[in-house]
Amino acid sequence: MVAVPREEAALEAAGLVKNYSAGRNKPPVEALRGLSFSAAPGTVFGLLGPNGAGKSTTVRILATLTSPDAGTARVAGLDVAKEPDRVRRALGYVAQKPGTDPMATATENLLLAGRLHGMPRRAAAARARELLDRFGLSDAADRPVRTYSGGMARKLDVALGLTHRPPVLFLDEPTTGLDPRARSEMWREIAGMAADEGMTVLLTTHYLDEADRLADRLAIVAHGTVVAEGTPDALKSALRGDAVHVELAADARSDAPAARAGAAPDARTGAARAALSALERVPGLREITVDGTTVRGRTDDGARALPPVLAALDEAGVAVASATLARPSLDDVYLRHTGHTLEAAR
The missing domain is CATH 3.40.50.300 (P-loop containing nucleotide triphosphate hydrolases)
Known part of the structure; x- marks a missing residue:
């Protein structure tokens, strides 16, 4: 040895x-x-x-x-x-x-x-x-x-x-x-x-x-x-605040998977464009992405941000299946550094 x-x-x-x-x-x-x-x-x-x-x-x-x-x-x-x-x-x-x-x-x-x-x-x-x-x-x-x-x-x-x-x-x-x-x-x-x-x-x-x-x-x-x-733990702690995960209804599936805030206009179409446009106006919500039917964002206070998120999507006519709050995960870390989730990259 x-x-x-x-x-x-x-x-x-x-x-x-x-x-x-x-x-x-x-x-x-x-x-x-x-x-x-x-x-x-x-x-x-x-x-x-x-x-x-x-x-x-x-x-x-x-x-x-x-x-x-x-x-x-x-x-x-x-x-x-x-x-x-x-x-x-x-x-x-x-x-x-x-x-x-x-x-x-x-x-x-x-x-x-x-x-x-x-x-x-x-x-x-x-x-x-x-x-x-x-x-x-x-x-x-x-x-x-x-x-x-x-x-x-x-x-x-x-x-x-x-x-x-x-x-x-x-x-x-x-x-x-x-x-x-x-x-x-x-x-x-x-x-x-x-x-x-x-x-x-x-x-x-x-x-x-x-x-x-x-x-x-x-x-x-x-x-x-x-x-x-x-x-x-350090990688997750570097992501300040809470993760907001919203699953869109099946009939709201985006035709632009992995669209994200600030993307080129041709990547922001259909439900993805509607969701991103609505959520960009929610105060305190950042790092917004839409991947298939999953919307993700980060905020310093998830409990306060979730009602405005749901209201913004409802006003935009984007149907929601579920919404959750979570502490940062390694998937959130991967998303932060690569622009997409690990599951989407496989």
């Missing part, structure tokens, strides 16, 4: 740029555009963003699986370009796709992983038993992985990443496709890795609740760059 000095960042990315060829006579696809962040040892650091935002490309660069076109990256104090072999020994990597042999048993998969990491056979066998017990897989240890449920298979994937006791673990969308119970169990394991073992966990996710619950600090990624970084 490679030790990470406490005063040194466990993960660093500085100005990462990565382009992929899109084919002959086509401009390259910009996967990363100067992405930067750092993560402290013994924490869960989240990369939050929709599919295609650049999260997996970032992880692949940090894991030495691909090289950046520009920028630098360090893992456990090691330069990924200059010391790739040492970097690989310092990290565990759990990719989105399964990394197990479905025809082999869980024990066989873990033994192979241990041997590939240079562990003596006896030590690899002991570590396999330890991980099977930790993830509740002991009773299924001698069954082929192809017979496992999705949650069991994902637990085994994470166990494989922990075989050599790495100080840094990469989890790329670890709970995608899991049922609520399996997700909850995985969350407990991830939280424990940092809190109980001092491991640094890099978590990529497009689930707002997952990032909010697990990440000690997170970076919101959009179009290959970090648009906001901080603790979940």
Whole structure:
């Protein structure tokens, strides 16, 4: 196991740029555009963003699986370009796709992983038993992985990443496709890795609740760059006041999704134009957007602002299905920095 000095960042990315060829006579696809962040040892650091935002490309660069076109990256104090072999020994990597042999048993998969990491056979066998017990897989240890449920298979994937006791673990969308119970169990394991073992966990996710619950600090990624970084609470607290969410009636669906105040005239048509025009006149309401049938805005006093909001929409002839007030959420943070919600970006 490679030790990470406490005063040194466990993960660093500085100005990462990565382009992929899109084919002959086509401009390259910009996967990363100067992405930067750092993560402290013994924490869960989240990369939050929709599919295609650049999260997996970032992880692949940090894991030495691909090289950046520009920028630098360090893992456990090691330069990924200059010391790739040492970097690989310092990290565990759990990719989105399964990394197990479905025809082999869980024990066989873990033994192979241990041997590939240079562990003596006896030590690899002991570590396999330890991980099977930790993830509740002991009773299924001698069954082929192809017979496992999705949650069991994902637990085994994470166990494989922990075989050599790495100080840094990469989890790329670890709970995608899991049922609520399996997700909850995985969350407990991830939280424990940092809190109980001092491991640094890099978590990529497009689930707002997952990032909010697990990440000690997170970076919101959009179009290959970090648009906001901080603790979940700090990012939400930076949004002053209350969030006003109004769901328009189905027959009021906008023909201009993701319209927002100040948008070009051709984007403000139909119900979106009527709603935006009405709400721009409500005192104290700001950051107004209309996304499909959802109207959002911010105000310093939601209880006082809601009646005028509903009255303005009624006067404009825009039918309302429901209205709620809420404290700022990570989706509101994403909306503030990108102009649309995370759900709309998927």
